[in-house]
Amino acid sequence: MIGAMFAVFAALLVLGVPIIFTLGISSTVYLLSMPHVLSVLPQRLVTPFDSFSFVAVPLFILAGEIMNTGGITQRLINLARVMVGWLRGGLAYVNVVVSMLFGGVQGLATADVAAIGSVLIPAMKKSGYEAGFSTALTVASATIGAIIPPSLLIIIFAMATRLSIGRLFLAGIVPGILIGVMQMALVFMYGRWRALGPPFPPGERISTGQAVLYLRQGAPTMLLPIIILGGIGLGVFTATESAGIAVVYAAFLALVTREMRLSDIPGVLFRAAKLTGSVMLILGTASIFAWILTVERIPHQLGSLLLGLSSNIYVILLLLNLALLVIGTFMDATPAAIILGPVMVPILVDLGMDPIHVGIFMCFNLILGHTTPPVGTCLYIASGISGLRIERIAVAMIPFLVVNFITLMIITYFPGIVLFLPNLLSG
Template sequence: MEYIPVLVLVISFICLLAIGTPVAWSITISSLLTMLVTIPAMPAFTTVSQRMATGLDSFALLAIPFFVLSGELMNKGGIAHRLIAFAKTLVGSFPGGLALINVIAAMLMGAIAGSAMASASAMGSILGPEMEKEGYSKEFGVAVNITSATTGLIIPPSNVLIVYSLASGGVSIAALFLAGYIPGILTGLFLMIVAAIWAKKKKYNVGKRSTLKQVFSTFIDAVPSLLLLVIVIGGIVIGIFTATEASAIAVLYTLILGFIYREISFKNLPEVLLNSASTTAIVMLLIGASMSMSWVMSYENIPQNISSLLLGLSDNPIVILLIINLLLLFVGIFMDMTPAVLIFTPIFLPVVTKLGMDPVQFGIIMVLNLCIGLCTPPVGSVLFVGVGVAKTSIQKVIKPLIPLFLAMIFALFLVTYFPQLTLWLPSLFGF
């Protein structure tokens, strides 16, 4: 009898996804059906709707709409062009120079905007045609763009790390932000190595070496954009303001910057606000639905049962972490990142803490793991954005994607089994 709620939850969720029900509604309906197994209809409906509402009642979540808005302002404000120009002077003369520019610019853009889809859209529309002009295959350019766009979800400020902080019961957002730097940069570095090897093998064109004057000029042009990172992260780490307050400052700063660059005007502000509101609504609905499912699973003791099952399989931390990583990789293929973090953090976090892992490290492992899922069908949102911008097909992109996937998995392996890669910076600043 105790396994019936679990079966109802899993089977109903999978069936709803299979028939094309939106993820948020699949989560909500399967949670409701699970509650109906154990309690009457009226309390079940009331409980699920109440948990959706209370799940959104968090001060930390206010940061998400602000960061979404600042990301939208950056996308429209000409920041991507300046970051690409700066990256071009740094690595344009290396093998696969344009691919390396894509990775570095995506890391900078993603870190500033905190959105993988915004980064994939901006880099794809600006760099995609240029790469084709220089003789790069369209599919290779798309593969590099898709995978590099996800690095901005690990390098702070990141909305997903804020969601993980909520799901984990209050892990420090500042510590998570600091912990994301080295894994994010490491992932980007591995992607660059693979891209350079692929480009050399295919004998793609190499750009001209930039002069010191050109590097300095593009750097000065990009400084106002890069300064946002210093203001936001520096302010959070030093303790001048919280992550939520930092997100509001980011909006104000990017708005002023957009007007200074003359890329944003009062005329296109309504469109920016509407796009931000639409994205925020989708994210918040997913969060509310996922919080209701998390509560239902807790009520039915599902996390405790899975924890006991995993710890019963082996007492070797290496084996358990490998199993969790494989499960998360599988989950990432079928589920969007936000609900996956909210649903599976309460399940796996107790397991890894019993093994002695720091919750901050596990947060980075989980996000890095699910970033790979964003690049894979059938639910890979970044994959669809990248393919859509380039006007190509998923089937054609798969081949050049595989070595880049392996680079991301190798980065995940290092982050999983070498804790100092994530914990060194937080410990340096006393977190």
């Protein structure tokens, strides 16, 4: 029946059926062959939620919604303008920097594109930047939010693989900064090499008074990731408890600055509940699918296959990354992480790799699928904002995809970049 399950899964995926139904229907095909399907199905469906770690998911989602309603986007953009806006091509650098800052308080690539893109894509076009470049840069920089904590994808990966959320959070900081630096290096090349596009406009001059105002407005927002990561690193509270602290701090900040009114709270709760419900459905159906793979000993068979192809760990990692890139173009990062995380982590740990390192490069790899067709969630959001066709954005994305792939290889083959902070702060 495992063959029938894979056949149904592939067919539904090709037909464009939503991933929740694709996972649920294909898993049900397999479970119907089991004698106690009515007891197994509900049990496996709720297994992911029988964990204290899951509490972090709805709480971080709620904190993100509060911050969005509380005017976080414009404050972070203004803060980034103070930091890099004075450079030639300043808005392009601002786009990357604000994604790094936004990732530290939101943790969703799609939210990054929607919030930042709606402000910066029109602003960059108005300032003279080429539309395709502006849109592609916004999509590419959104991947940073999936690595810099508090990342929702990292939380879900940790739940699926039983890894420490706190260590994964700490492990994502340096790679997240590296991704941003590499993308800014590409922006620098665009500004210097005329063959890559039209010349960038000059930087924006900000008065001392404006700079002080923007710093004063943005500093309280940036305290949130400092509180979260500092508390986790020093052992003051767990990653799950930090989610509750994030909600309290975000609500306090939004109400004190008067960016969010009491009448906005029902809408915030509704949007957070809606997104949490979607995540729960994906978690439940994907966990059934992953459990079936374990029952059928797919991890063992896949490990044998990889070792049969090569005994060189560097070759295995390259093949794995290429396979994940292909999978990511057809499957959303969240279900892919739930299904593939428990499969691949034990295999690579047996080959001598650190599971935290594996988690970071897998999450970054899978989120790249959000920036490529045919799934490309971030592409479609950016297309709706910019008015450009998907094909044009995809072509403009090519240099950014090359840079992101190079960054992925650096993160994969140099584990010290990933493990430095968690080993330093949490042992």
